Every structure is written in C-alpha cells, then in structure tokens.
Amino acid sequence: MSKILIIADHDNGSAKKITLNTIDFAKQLIAKRGGSFDIAVIGSGVAGVAAALTGHGAGAVHLAEHADLAHPLAQGFAKVVADLAKAVGADVVAMSASSLGKDALPRVAVRLQAGMASDVIGIGDAGGSVAYRRPMWAGNLVGDVVIDTPVHVVTVRSSAFDAIAASGGASPVQSFAADPGSSRAKFVRFDGTQSSRPDLGEATVVVAGGRGLKDRFGAITEPLADLLNGAIGASRAAVDDGFAPNDYQIGQTGKVVAPQLYFAIAISGAVQHLAGMKNSKVIVAINKNADEPIFKVADYGLVADAFTAVPELVSKIKALRS
Amino acid sequence: MKILVSAKRVSDPNAKLAISGDGKWVEGDVEYVMNYFCENAIECALALAEEHGDVETVALGIGDSDETGRFVRQGALARGIDRGIVVSADEGTIDSDLIARVYQKIVEKESPDLVLIGKQSVDGDSNQVGQLLAEYLDWPQATFASKVELKGDQVEVTREVDGGLEVVSLSLPCVITADLRLNEPRFASLAGIMKAKKKPLDEYELDDLDLGDAAPKVRIAKMTTPSGRKSGVLVKDVDDLVAKLRGEARVI
Numbered sequence: 001m002s003k004i005l006i007i008a009d010h011d012n013g014s015a016k017k018i019t020l021n022t023i024d025f026a027k028q029l030i031a032k033r034g035g036s037f038d039i040a041v042i043g044s045g046v047a048g049v050a051a052a053l054t055g056h057g058a059g060a061v062h063l064a065e066h067a068d069l070a071h072p073l074a075q076g077f078a079k080v081v082a083d084l085a086k087a088v089g090a091d092v093v094a095m096s097a098s099s100l101g102k103d104a105l106p107r108v109a110v111r112l113q114a115g116m117a118s119d120v121i122g123i124g125d126a127g128g129s130v131a132y133r134r135p136m137w138a139g140n141l142v143g144d145v146v147i148d149t150p151v152h153v154v155t156v157r158s159s160a161f162d163a164i165a166a167s168g169g170a171s172p173v174q175s176f177a178a179d180p181g182s183s184r185a186k187f188v189r190f191d192g193t194q195s196s197r198p199d200l201g202e203a204t205v206v207v208a209g210g211r212g213l214k215d216r217f218g219a220i221t222e223p224l225a226d227l228l229n230g231a232i233g234a235s236r237a238a239v240d241d242g243f244a245p246n247d248y249q250i251g252q253t254g255k256v257v258a259p260q261l262y263f264a265i266a267i268s269g270a271v272q273h274l275a276g277m278k279n280s281k282v283i284v285a286i287n288k289n290a291d292e293p294i295f296k297v298a299d300y301g302l303v304a305d306a307f308t309a310v311p312e313l314v315s316k317i318k319a320l321r322s
Numbered sequence: 323m324k325i326l327v328s329a330k331r332v333s334d335p336n337a338k339l340a341i342s343g344d345g346k347w348v349e350g351d352v353e354y355v356m357n358y359f360c361e362n363a364i365e366c367a368l369a370l371a372e373e374h375g376d377v378e379t380v381a382l383g384i385g386d387s388d389e390t391g392r393f394v395r396q397g398a399l400a401r402g403i404d405r406g407i408v409v410s411a412d413e414g415t416i417d418s419d420l421i422a423r424v425y426q427k428i429v430e431k432e433s434p435d436l437v438l439i440g441k442q443s444v445d446g447d448s449n450q451v452g453q454l455l456a457e458y459l460d461w462p463q464a465t466f467a468s469k470v471e472l473k474g475d476q477v478e479v480t481r482e483v484d485g486g487l488e489v490v491s492l493s494l495p496c497v498i499t500a501d502l503r504l505n506e507p508r509f510a511s512l513a514g515i516m517k518a519k520k521k522p523l524d525e526y527e528l529d530d531l532d533l534g535d536a537a538p539k540v541r542i543a544k545m546t547t548p549s550g551r552k553s554g555v556l557v558k559d560v561d562d563l564v565a566k567l568r569g570e571a572r573v574i
Contacts, residue, residue, distance in 0.1 A: 073490065074453065074463055099483035103465045106418070106453035115419060115539030118448045126543035136447050136545070138335040141348070144544045148537075184493040185462035188478065192486040205573075228574065240503060246468065246482045252335070252444065253359075253502060261573040271336050272444075278551055282571045284563065290556075299554035299571065302563050312560045317574055320564065 002035030005090035006058070007081055007105075009098050010041065010049045012070065017202045018096040020163035023056050025094060025156045027164070028123050033130060038062060038088055039171070042080050042178065044070035050173045055166035062088065064178035071187040072100060076180025078107030084176050085112060090151070097155035105155050115147035119256075121160035138252040138275040158201055159258035159279065193245045198231050200248070204260045205230030208250055208277070211237035212266035212287075213306065217244055220265065220306060223314045233257065233277075235267045251276035266306045269294025286310065323374065326425075326434035327367040327403065329381040330357040331393040332445040346542045347414035348445075354389065356397035359440025361507035362500035366470055367438050368402045369505060374472060379403045380432060384424055385413045391523055399518035400510035406523040407432075409531065417538035418446070422454035427531040429459060434495065436477065441466050441499040452499035462492045465499040 004026045009016040019039075026037040037057075041050040042064045050063040064080050081104065085093050093108055095101035097119045109116040122133035124144045131144035132154060200206065207225040209217050209232070217238060225232050234244035236251055250257055252275035262280035267273060269285070269292055277283070278297050285298035288305045295301040302309060333339065333352040340349040364381065371377035381398035383390040387410035394406040409424050429437060442449035456463035464479035468487070471478045481488045482501050492498075510518070528536055557563045567574045 071488075074465070075456070078457065099466070099481075102449050103453065103463075103483075106450040107457035107463075109419070109450075110422075110454055110457035115417070116448075116450060117540065118450060129543075131543050134447075135548075137333070137339055137348070137445055138447070139548065140335060140339055141341065142546050142548050143542045144546075145540050146543045147540050149539045183462050184496070185464070186491045188489040188491050190486060190488050236502070246487065246503065247485055252447065253442070261567075261571075282567075282573050283551075283554075284567070295556070296553045297551045300563055300566055301554065301556045302560070303556065304560070309560055313563065316560055316564045320568065320574075 002029060002033045002092055003088065003090050004029060004035065004037035004092040004094060005085050005088060006037055006039045007093065007095035007101070008039055008041045008049060008053060009096050009100065010043060010046060012043050012046060013048070015049050015052055017163050018098060018158040019053070021158040021161040022094055022096050022156045024161040024164045025120065029092065029130070032123055032125070038090070040064060040081065040084055042069060042077065043072065054171040054173060055168055056164070056171070057167045057169055058171040061171050061173045062176045063173055064176040066178040066180055068180045069178065071190065073183060073185050073187060074104040074107055075183040075185060078104045078111060079181050080178045081108045082111035083179065085151070087176065092152045092154065094154045094156055096158050101155045105153050109153040112151045112153065113149060114151035114153045115149045116153040117145050117147060118155050119157045120154050121157050135275070138271050139278070140271070157256055159256050193247055197225060198229065200231040200233055200255050200257060203231035206233050206257050206259045206280070207231070207263045207265065208233035208235065208267060209238055209244065209265045210235040210267035211241055211243065213238065214243060216307065220310050224263065224310055227314055227317060228261070235273050264294050264298065265310060267294055268292045269297065323376060323436070324378045324380065324432065324434040325367045325370065326380050326382060326429065326432060326437045327363050327398065328360045328439040329364065329383045329394045329398040329406070330360050330440065330443050331355070331383070331385060331390060332357045332443050335444050341545045341547065345544050347545070354393070356393060357440050357443045358502065359442060359444070359500050361397070362502060362504045363438040363440050364398050364401055364403060365505045365507040366500055368508070370470070370472055380434065381406045382409070382425065382428055383407070384409045384411050384416070384421055386410070387525065391525065394523065395518045395521070396510065396515070399521045400515045401508055402514060405521050407526070408523060409526045409528065411528055415538060415541065417540040418448045418450035419454055419539045420536065422451050422458055423533055424528070424531060425451065425455045426458045427533060436494060437497045439497065439499050441501050452497050456497040459497070461496050463497045463499070464490050464492055466501045467498050468501050468503045470498060470504065
C-alpha cells in the first residue's frame, strides 16, 4: 500500500495541466501497488489552486502557503515538501519533471533519505518490486530502476502520461503550516518569454524550427503555429544562435514533447533533438537536404526549401478551411 | 578562492550503444567523451579564475580509475584546471546519491567556495547530483545556469527555467549546475596538454572516504532498447503533404 504525495505545478494563479499527468502516474502506481494519493499545493496565495484540484480523487489537498514561496527556490521548497511528506506519512513523493521539480526534488530525496528516479515514463516490475521506467542516453536506452529505500522520490515526464479529467468527489483542503526556513539564496527577478500561444508541453500541435531559419525564425514558424493553435519550439542550434528563446528548446536537455502533430522545419534531427520529440503522434519534416536524419523518424517528409514551402503550406491549409 | 568542478566521462550518446550481457549497463567497448555539461562547468571555472585571479581550480572525476584519470587530465587539467582528484568507483552501479556523497566528502577535505557541476550527465540523464550535494551540505544552489557573475562573496546566476530566465543571488559557498548556454568550452592547447602531464592528480578509493554506508539507493534492474519509429514516406510537394495530413493522418 502506497501513500503518494503529488506536488502540484502551478503559476501561483492556477494549476498547470502537467499536474494532471502526474495524477495519472499516481493512479497507475496505485493500480500496481494499491494505496491512495494526496496533492500538495505549495506557494503563496494559492488557495484557488488547491480548490481547483479537489475533484480528482485525492485523499486530501494540502495547502501550504508562505510569503517566501511566491518565487520558490529549491532549498526552502524542498524543506516544505519533505516536512509535509513526513507529516502525512507519504512513501512516494512525485512531481512533474518541470524546472522546479528537477530543481527541488533531489533535495527532498536527501531530506527523506530516499532514492530518486528522474523523468519517469512508465511503471514496470522487477522481481516483485516496482520498477520506474526512465529514458537514458538521450532516450536511446530505457532503464527500469528499482529504488531500495522505504521512501521513493520521483519526477514524472508529463508527455508519457495522460492529463486526466476530474473524476468528481470533493477532497478536503487541509492547511499545512509551511516553514521554508532560511537560505543564502535570494530571488532577484524573472524574465518571462512573452507568448499568447499554448504552452509547449501542453500543445497538441508543435511547430519547431532549426538554425537554418536564421532571423526569419519567427516569420516562418509563427503563421503556421497561429493557424493550427500550436506552440513554437526550436532546435538547440537555433536557441544557441539566438534565433529563439531558451525555453523553446526541444530535446534531451530541453523540453520533451509528444503532440498530435509535430513540424520539424529546417531541423536536421540530431540524437539530442530526437530525444525530445520522437514520441509525437505524427511528425512532419521539411528540410531541403534529403539526407538529414530527421527524415528517418518523420511520417511525412518534404524535401523543400522551408522559406517557400512553409508559407505555401499555410496558405493551402487556409484555402482548405475557407 | 577555490572552485571544485566536475569532470565526468560518458559513453557517447551519439554512438551506437549495446546493452551489456547482464542487461544492466552498456558494453564497455564504446566511445567515451567528456560530459558536455561538465565542459561548460570547467569553462566557467576557468573564466572565473581568469577574471578574478587568486582562484584555485580543482576537477573531480568519479569512475573506473585509469580511464577517469586520463579524462580528468585531458578534459580538465589540459584546459587549465590546476589539479585533479579521481575517486575510483564502478560506473555501472554507483547512483546519483552515492556520487553526491563522494562529492560531499571531497568538499569536506577541500573546502571549496564554489562547486560547479554539469547539470546532468548525458548517459544516465538523471539531473540530480548538484541538487543532492547542495542539500547534503545545506548550501544554496542555482541549477541550469546560463550566466554566472561573481560579485564579492555573492554570485548572481541566470537560470534557464520553464517560461523564461530566472535570476537568483547566492552567497558563497554554494553549488551551481551548468547548462549549455553558459559558455563555449575552449579546446586544450598543446602547451596545456604538456603541462597537464605534470599537474597533481590525487586518487582515492571509495573506502578511503569514510562514507559510512556506501550502498547505492537506486539500481538498474534492466535496460532495454526502445522500439524504433518506422520511417514514413516522402511527399512530392506541399499539395501532397496537405492531402495526406488531412486525408490519411486526419490532423488538420
């Protein structure tokens, strides 16, 4: 029997959809091991987030608020998570492999003397123990890892789990006295990427561009993304060269996405990029070089100059719809 | 000031990998490269030393002893790091937690002001060691750094996070993990390679470090190769693409 504590991802205003993928992970784990799950909402002024998560079948939604958690830093956030996990007797602590999840959960593991599995994509079995399935070597290999400590800490790759709909019921919201303690780290500022498009991790269509688009990166990718209500992504090379902001990067070291439809435009398809998108449902590659490895994973490949093919694609989809 | 920096060798994820006979790691007969993120950490340490002077830089490699020593010399000392430390350990069974505890013991011996670690190793891809170490030491951390500025006993770090860039300020000592856009790692010069041969390299066994319980907390039960994606078709032009996306894939 497991008692899973899910740490919600939110923006201090509403829960992020990736929290629902983590709930799916918890439900799959419960199907194997039995048990129940609670949700923790940790932040400042987040009662609304907690209230919005009461319909998913959690035993309780724990509301842990503190002014210092408005911009949570790993050290204080991890202390609150660990304190809460101890208070509720959790033996599994799970959070999305978001920036904050990756930043803070290892510290939670130390506090709980727990082993940790990062970026889990599935749950397997190893001689009667639960094995957490996770990508290694940029997803070229998959490891089934067993955690040998009583408490397990896990980050979950959202794209490998479903964002489950509310199941009804009304979990009680319980306040927890959060104490992030003191730290020699201070938040200075956040420079957000301005975008009205869907979040990269949540979009059903992703339009990704490579370095070859140069300073016309936006001019080529944006009309197609806007037309299909898609998010924009980029190869590492395009980000390194400053044509796209850092949080657009898709790949082993950036975001991992699995949308219904993925456009790889002027992207060669390096191993580390494929690691971030090869589980997309339908992949379209547009590249003028027919030898690029991206064509090996694409469902539909078009050997063409992106500067002319993409605008033509936009106008033809528009024509079809009108 | 003293900086401790990570120098981990990894089997190249771009090379063809084969799973070992026991199914728990990769075959030893593979290409090894310096972990990309460690190269960024090493470059950051060297740049801080050049900018501020009076900085001692020390590289730590953990792994199969001879090869790890060679990587520390070639990848770190030849680039300009002052000296190296190698802790010998089985790369197939040591987990992130035990690596962090080895770092902790080396930090206790060396008392660095700053520990710079690659944000993840591109073999295991766990992205844990810097964070685990910071908690073991009860130090502040800044992960996924794309900019590091030393200002007296404070260090201001720009972090690559979901949705943009976060700037944090930490007081020393602290742990920083390096992301790819932190810098462009330099190559070792011929003079650097010659000098590296004479630089000190301390070697330890795990048993020398007084780790207490040296058991890993996490083990790999089995590794598998994910089923590949089968390649699709080339379309002849944009009209063909639109027709297939609409008629066959039904996604537009």
